[in-house]
Amino acid sequence: MRKKILQKDRDKNTPVIDYQDENLMQIILDSITEGVFTIDLDKNITSFNKAAEKITGVPKEEAIGRKCYEVFTSNICQRQCALEKTLSTQEPITNLPINVLSRDGKIIPISISTAVLKNQKGEVIGAVETFRDLSVVETLRKELQQHxxxxxxxxxxxxxxxxxxxxxxxxxxxxxxxxxxxxxxxxxxxxxxxxxxxxxxxxxxxxxxxxxxxxxxxxxxxxxxxxxxxxxxxxxxxxxxxxxxxxxxxxxxxxxxxxxxxxxxxxxxxxxxxxxxxxxxxxxxxxxxxxxxxxxxxxxxxxxxxxxxxxxxxxxxxxxxxPLSERRDDIPLLIDHFIEKMNIKLGKKIEGISHEALNLLMQYDFPGNIRELENIIEHASVLCRENIIGCEHLPPEILEKMENIKVIIPEDSANKLLMLQEEQLIRSVLKKHGGHREKTARELGIHPTTLWRKMKRYGIR
Amino acid sequence: MAGKMNETVVAIPEFNGTVAPRLDCASKIIIAHLQNGQIKDKQELNLNNVNPYQLIGILTEKGVQKVICYHLCRRDWYSLRANGIEVMARISGNVEEILKNLAAGKLSTSNAIPFWRKGTDGICRGKGRSRRGRRGRRWEQD
The missing domain is CATH 3.40.50.300 (P-loop containing nucleotide triphosphate hydrolases)
Incomplete structure (x- = not known):
């Protein structure tokens, strides 16, 4: 049996997997709870894991060799194929909410991510798509919405x-x-x-x-x-x-x-x-x-x-x-509601709003309150030809007003704030112990090596 | 009038010249009038700003009797059937070829039922006995 993990690079603690071993690759793919499939440049499916079989209801044997849009039957296949976009731009797409039609005719909400596949020479040989079943999340979301x-x-x-x-x-x-x-x-x-x-x-x-x-x-x-x-x-x-x-x-x-x-x-x-x-x-x-x-x-x-x-x-x-500015927590909920309303009114199939556009709207003051938000969504829905409303679909006057306001991505700001506080804490404890690293580490409850690493990261001497 | 009676109006969602993989997401649909083994008339409809509910209305308005598609959701299948439109699912390939074969009566329809109705052909068999059995044994209380 071939060695699955090569011995080289052991000293760097980075085991290297033999990607040439197809069986091993299939075992890995099948152990993933997310659906994974790969396609070649002609959009023929080349691999299909167990989770993909479970979500789509299509057996692997039936899927391999067939066009991805015949097996996957997603709502974007015929209009804005994510794999096609990834193959042409070579840019990955992450967490795009779409839906697929299962074999038994049920509409399943999923989230997909795509990336190109390259051979050892760096040539593009196809693309990979991973997807997650959002049925439970969606059911809970709907239940909450009813609430x-x-x-x-x-x-x-x-x-x-x-x-x-x-x-x-x-x-x-x-x-x-x-x-x-x-x-x-x-x-x-x-x-x-x-x-x-x-x-x-x-x-x-x-x-x-x-x-x-x-x-x-x-x-x-x-x-x-x-x-x-x-x-x-x-x-x-x-x-x-x-x-x-x-x-x-x-x-x-x-x-x-x-x-x-x-x-x-x-x-x-x-x-x-x-x-x-x-x-x-x-x-x-x-x-x-x-x-x-x-x-x-x-x-x-x-x-x-x-x-x-x-x-x-x-x-x-x-x-x-x-006013709406005092109930900002309602903005995402209202946006979803208005998108559904506009889909029926305009005959569109918009799935949601991008994080950037949502962030922008979350910071906007809405002098016209909910009526203004509804008008914004109607404007965006008319202009949106894709599945997701982006910043470019929002009315220009909103974008102009928000131009001077820095868009803050919550996860990023929280992370930066945490790092800043950590740096300040290390500096103050170090100062207290006159720069003694061991005493500082003991008080902070971390290993001296960890402290040294953090000091290096924050540029503390 | 007799000629009119032989006419069949068929709709096929199209994608790159082939049958679209999914009816509710197709960007265009071909509506063809078949008569005396030939394609009498053919028109293409843009579905870009049409939602599934509107689509059923359009098909009914156009007098479509048969929809040929690869896959469709249950909601659309029931809506089409409720509006008296026959559905032939699981058919893939070139739209022109399919229309020609259908007009000539050569299109195999033995498997043209949606995946979830495979084997039943839309008819539920053995319902009575099964129901009586269940009632008698009270599965819920077991």
């Missing part, structure tokens, strides 16, 4: 989860709700969630953007009018309050409502009645009111722009939504 979902709202932020906890109780009551939060923070989604959880869920959910309707029209929009109320009133027109009967009316941007109308609104809230324009008799309003604003209503009250009695009538139950 982070409440009605149509997605969040794992503790502030939002606090709201999730009280939302069913708030919905159960029929009291007026005031939702305060910056523009684009999802006020309407919360209002809709309250409506869906309430006993009025089978009734209508009417949205009125008070800031978007001219002051002169707002009254007739909200309360309606009767025939003959004014020149063009040729027939009765029901207002939003009437349309929302037995349901919920969502008054967005309530802070923009004129003072004259605030009195009428107050009457609806107090007496549950309203009068359409030109009507003689008041009408009953069986409606739950949810108001929302991005302004500080209390400040408007102090400035005399908002009636204090109306404020207190609206502010029975208050929900305060934080």
């Amino acid at each position: 982070y979902k409440f009605e149509d709202i997605i969040s794992k932020n503790y502030k939002i989860h606090k709201i999730f906890k009280i939302l069913p109780d708030i919905a159960e009551s029929d009291s007026t709700i005031l939702i305060q939060g910056p523009s684009g923070s999802g006020k309407e989604l919360f209002a809709k969630a309250v409506h869906n959880l309430s006993f009025r869920k089978d009734g209508p959910f009417i949205v009125v953007n008070c800031g978007a309707i001219p002051e002169t029209l707002l009254e007739s929009e909200l309360f309606g009018y009767v025939k003959g109320a004014f020149t063009d009133a040729r027939k009765d027109k029901p207002g939003k309050f009437e349309l929302a009967n037995k349901g919920t009316i969502f008054l967005d941007e309530i802070g923009d409502i004129p003072l004259s109308l605030q009195v009428k609104l107050l009457r609806v809230l107090q007496d549950k009645t309203f009068e359409p324009l030109g009507a003689i008799k008041p009408k009953k309003a069986d409606v739950r009111v949810i108001a929302a604003t991005n302004k500080d209503l209390l400040e408007l009250v102090s400035l005399g722009k908002f009636r204090d009695d109306l404020y207190y009538r609206l502010n029975v139950l208050k929900i305060e939504l934080p």
